[in-house]
Amino acid sequence: MSKQKSERPNSPERPNSYVSGPDEEGRFGIFGGRFVAETLMPLILDLEENYEAAKKDPAFKAEMDDLWTHYVGRPSPLYHAERLTAHLGGARIYLKRDELNHTGSHKANNVLGQILLARRMKRTRIIAETGAGQHGVATATFAARFGLPCVIYMGATDIERQKPNVFRMKLLGAEVVPVSSGTGTLKDAMNEALRDWVTNVEDTFYIIGTVAGPHPYPAMVRDFQSIIGKEVRTQMIEAEGRLPDTLVACIGGGSNAMGLFHPFLDDESVKMIGVEAAGRGIDKGDGHHAASLSGGRPGVLHGNRTYLLQNPDGQIIDGHSISAGLDYPGIGPEHAWLSEQGRITYVAATDTEALEAFQLCCLQEGIIPALEPAHALAHVIKHAPTLPKDHLLVMNMCGRGDKDVFTVGAALGVEIE
Amino acid sequence: MTNRIDTKFEQLAAEGRGALVAYFMAGDPDLETSLALLKAMPEAGADIIELGMPFTDPMADGPAIQKAGNRALRAGQTMQKTFDMVRSFRQGNDTTPIVLMGYYNPIYSRGVETWISEARAAGVDGMIIVDLPAEEDAELCIPAVEAGLAFIRLVAPTTSEARLATVLNNTSGFVYYVSVTGITGGRTAGEDELKPALARLRAHTDLPLAVGFGIKTPKDAASAARLADASVVGTSIVARLAECLGKDDRPKPGVDVTKEVTALVAELAAGVRGARKS
Known part of the structure; x- marks a missing residue:
């Protein structure tokens, strides 16, 4: 139980290190965690396991380094x-x-890491949410680079104010799905991407664009960035x-x-x-x-x-x-x-x-x-x-x-x- | 302590039939209409009522229930008003179980202990909280169960055999089997999919099994109630309600929302009651 704010009785005034988190439950103090529907829970546990294995694999790092140098710059x-x-x-x-x-x-840093993980996990379809479109463009780019079909969820309001990025994504072969539920912005796009993932659990990898979402995403995106x-x-x-x-x-x-x-x-x-x-x-x-x-x-x-x-x-x-x-x-x-x-x-x-x-x-x-x-x-x-x-x-x-x-x-x- | 959910399932088992669990959104399209509907549900044939707590970001719901939540929020529905509805219902009905369904943030925002005591005092019997998997039991599940409320867990087709024990731990009331991967109101699982899935669950729990997600017609409801112990119908009911509304989300002139929606519930109930369990 960690309801109370970070004032746990046995914790030192300041932690010994600020880089040891998250804990096994994916928590940074009381923050983080895995608040997802049961349908997704097995998927994020599987993702965590695969990410932990990839981190220890020199071949994973070597491939990422090579693309960072020659493709991302x-x-x-x-x-x-x-x-x-x-x-x-x-x-x-x-x-x-x-x-x-x-x-x-900077979005390319994270997308590269996650798409290599998706390939490792034999996922054949990529989805992502995007707000300004930078994460969407980065995801569409790497999906094209690896020949994977890609669906980008984007709020209808954001599509209107970020037209150049919408066109970029389409040029890169992505399907851009307008999201008009809620207020048609990033949070609604994320809801819709989660709805897609919960429906297409067998083949789909969800590339989250920021250090949020259920564990292990916040830690994984941080590591790549x-x-x-x-x-x-x-x-x-x-x-x-x-x-x-x-x-x-x-x-x-x-x-x-x-x-x-x-x-x-x-x-x-x-x-x-x-x-x-x-x-x-x-x-x-x-x-x-x-x-x-x-x-x-x-x-x-x-x-x-x-x-x-x-x-x-x-x-x-x-x-x-x-x-x-x-x-x-x-x-x-x-x-x-x-x-x-x-x-x-x-x-x-x-x-x-x-x-x-x-x-x-x-x-x-x-x-x-x-x-x-x-x-x-x-x-x-x-x-x-x-x-x-x-x-x-x-x-x-x-x-x-x-x-x-x-x-x-x-x-x-x-x-x- | 015997609660209304256990009593209801015992009673239905004695009658040799499954339960109809009817879902709709609290406050949709407005408090008055929604309360009238709530009060009319048992007589229409709902054995258990699942009352939706509206949330701005319902990540497991399809368009019909998303819109219902938005209508309720626009009409000013709050957690307090949802509790008031249940309290008002209980003045005339002490037997039909009410289960609140929704997402964690409005509960967390109110304070878990406060919410639990308010829910109990209002006459709520249990809850289904979509975004609280077994890994987060310490948040709400354990304190709720300790306070005598049922914490009804969702089990999904993706839930592995190895994981079932974890998922069923601390659960009570009944087990809600999400029959398809996806959001509410999606495709309907066939009997050939349901049978082995339910058999797998039976081996792990003695709790009643309810089947939901994608149950739309009286025939679907009958089939699921026969194979399991209950059918949960939500999207069809909410969609029928939406058909009664004009562009301004107000009931169309001359349309009695309660009458229209309870007519559907009665058809679903007839299906469930006609499907005798072997």
Whole structure:
């Protein structure tokens, strides 16, 4: 029984390590778990067993490394953003260039891992949910690369605002199924993907795109994304001869942030900041933001316990963000735990702040960022000037902004034809 | 302590027939209509009532029940109102078991201990919580069973022989066999699929067996009630209710929702009652 918050009587004030989770039940403290229908339970136990075996298999790692190098384009550069550093006049800013990955975001890291696992498990059909479409595009890409049929569930509302990515997925041979149940956004797409999986249990592999869902997904996605932080560690030591001081990343479900943070969790000197989407402002109340940690409370959805946006009766509330990739009403369970432990600081940035950061990044660095990392950058803009010049700050540039030019154009009152 | 579920199954066994378990969504399309329907269910032939607790994200439900939940939520249904419905029903009926069915978050949000005591006080007999597998028994199952409520478990076609013992542990009331993989209202399992599956379950438990998911017609209900101990019908009932509604989700003028829906329940009950168990 672990009903109470993390204050278990016998647990030390601080854990010996922040990287030992999850436990055997898939819990990070009280968060995580396996809250799924019985029909799916045998499948996720089977997935866990297969993933554990794959982790120990050098051939699995070798295949992944080879594709990371030659197909995804890893390692991604750690780039010293000189002009941004000078402009902000504080911390020395580095950008981890995961937007240079094949498919344009960090999503490829995780999809590669999961599709290799799907092949190992002899699954012949791939399904995924997508919000902004980045995970959908990454999944469609790898499905094409391995010749597997692929169905992507996407909210009808998101299809409307992410048309370029919808077309990309179709070019890559995926079937894009519009989801109009609920409010037609990411959480509804995830419900529909789960409904597909529970129906097609024999042949289907569900590639979840973030560090959420039932165990083992949060841990598995984190492990695949951890390549980001592992590379940063090596690259920063090469560049500066020491570890970074602060890491900053945006958070929807939280996979790019977990990928950057996790390899540094036990390095006490490294500060970490996750940036949620404050939408029109957390103070505007429910339905105006997507900050699950700052504006939500613990609940159970999509197979795990975590912080959720919900009303007093436990009904889930839709998040709002200008970024379709951040408006999920939950957050990965490991983030929920790390937040309660105080190991990571979570803040939020508004739509307006993200738009300003987006434009600044274009002009100062010649990089068009996705609206998701523009949220991280919005916090860097606030935070970097308060830090000394020898402070090493790394921000994860987790996606590129080509997909967002229409949204940004609309927000700035510019018509693009 | 003898509860209404055990008593009902003993009584039906003595009559030599299976039970009709009728599902509908609390508060669909509004509290008043839904309460009238609840009160009319036993006389129409529902032996056990499964009352849906609406949730925004019903991941195991098909379109019909998803829409029913949305209608109920839009009409302002809350957990409190669902308990009020049960309390009101109990004033006129002390024998028909009521099982609440839904998802965990609205219960967790209310606080498990609070919810259990409110459910007991209202006259609820048990629960079916889709997203609480045996692995999460400590959450709600164990405290609910300790408080005298039945925790009815779903068993699926994917549940292996080795896993059955785990799944049946701590369960009570009856066992709900999900006859097909998938969501509610999907395809119907044939007798050739059901027979071996039920035989496998019988070897592991003495609890009554109910079959649900994909049971649509009086004939399906009769067949499942004969092979098992109960048929669960949900989607057909909810769909019949939806047919009574106009575009604004209000009952169409001149249409009596209770009369229409109970007519279907009576047909299903006739099927179940006509299927004598051997």
